[in-house]
Structures are given as C-alpha cells and as structure tokens.
Amino acid sequence: MVNDQAYLEIRGYVEDVFALVDQYLQSLSDYTVPFINLEKVRREEDGGSRIKALLIIGQYGSKEALEKEKDRCLTKIKAAQKKLNDKIALMRSALEKGVTKCSMCNGVGKKYVARYSREDGAVASYLDSEGCPNCSGMGTYELSLQSRDYLAHSLKVVDKVKELGIIFLQTINDSTGSAGLCIDKDIP
Numbered sequence: 001m002v003n004d005q006a007y008l009e010i011r012g013y014v015e016d017v018f019a020l021v022d023q024y025l026q027s028l029s030d031y032t033v034p035f036i037n038l039e040k041v042r043r044e045e046d047g048g049s050r051i052k053a054l055l056i057i058g059q060y061g062s063k064e065a066l067e068k069e070k071d072r073c074l075t076k077i078k079a080a081q082k083k084l085n086d087k088i089a090l091m092r093s094a095l096e097k098g099v100t101k102c103s104m105c106n107g108v109g110k111k112y113v114a115r116y117s118r119e120d121g122a123v124a125s126y127l128d129s130e131g132c133p134n135c136s137g138m139g140t141y142e143l144s145l146q147s148r149d150y151l152a153h154s155l156k157v158v159d160k161v162k163e164l165g166i167i168f169l170q171t172i173n174d175s176t177g178s179a180g181l182c183i184d185k186d187i188p
C-alpha cells in the first residue's frame, strides 16, 4: 500500500525494538565472561591450581571485584529485559487495539509552539497549539493489514529472543551447578 502512514510508524517503532534486542543479546554475551571466570576460579581453588585461580583473579584485581563484575552484568541483563518487556507490552496493545500512536505528537494530535506577542513595547511569550502535521490532528493511526502482519511477525521474533535469553541463562547456571545465583524465570 502506498503512503501507509501506520506501516511507516510501526516500522520505525520495530526498528527501535530491534536495537533493544541487540542490547539484550549483547548483555547476555557480556555476562558469560565473568560468570565462567568465576566458575574457573572456584574449580581451581577446589583442588586445582591455586596459581591458575590467581591469574584469573588478577585480571579483575580481586575475587570480590570479579563477583561484582558478574553482578553488574546481571543487572544490565535485567535492565535490558525490562526495557524489552515494556516495548513488547506496547506492541501487543497496539495489535489488540488495532491502532498505533503518532510518533510526532505521541498520540495527542496536537503540536505545541511558542508564540510571542508585543504589548505596550514588552514581548510576552505563550504556548499555542496547532494540529499535528504528521497525523493531521488524529493522534493515532488505524493499523492497515500490512502493518498488522508486520507487527505480529515482529512480536513473535522478539518473544522468541526473550525465551532464548531465559533458556540461555538457565542453561549456563544449570551446567555449572552454581548455587545461590537467582535468575528470575520471567523477569518483569
């Protein structure tokens, strides 16, 4: 469909969501480094080579610093997942309602402009509103069939990535059998 504004809005939105997906995957990848190093240290300390353990710890300064680095990476994963979950909720809501907000006026339909008036030689400024030029004052766009399909497909992909992230974290935790590490099954 030519000039399908809803589709253009959805495409822009989905691009932002996929940038967040990239951040999320990067945060998972970053987490594996301190996580595995800490496991190696534990193994070396537990009947392995104390020198090898110290060499790994040396990269971080101390064992506490290595543990802190792992926690910092986990916090980053949770933050990325929270952002992603918020976006997923908005995508789902747009699909259910069949409308999407105009990104220029954020659904308000108005654009505020500063105006100036001159009275008795003094200049006063005030805010005036005019109809949003992007959506012609409507605030929202009804989703076309094309934008609906595109949004539904993108939502499936993002849901899958989130699922994979949860499985990934569970797998590395299970495989090392480390206790005390709490990964929420569905981080809100």
Ligand SMILES: [Zn+2]
Residues within 6 Å of the ligand: 102, 103, 104, 105, 106, 107, 108, 109, 110, 132, 133, 134, 135, 136, 137, 138, 139
């Ligand atoms: Zn608008």
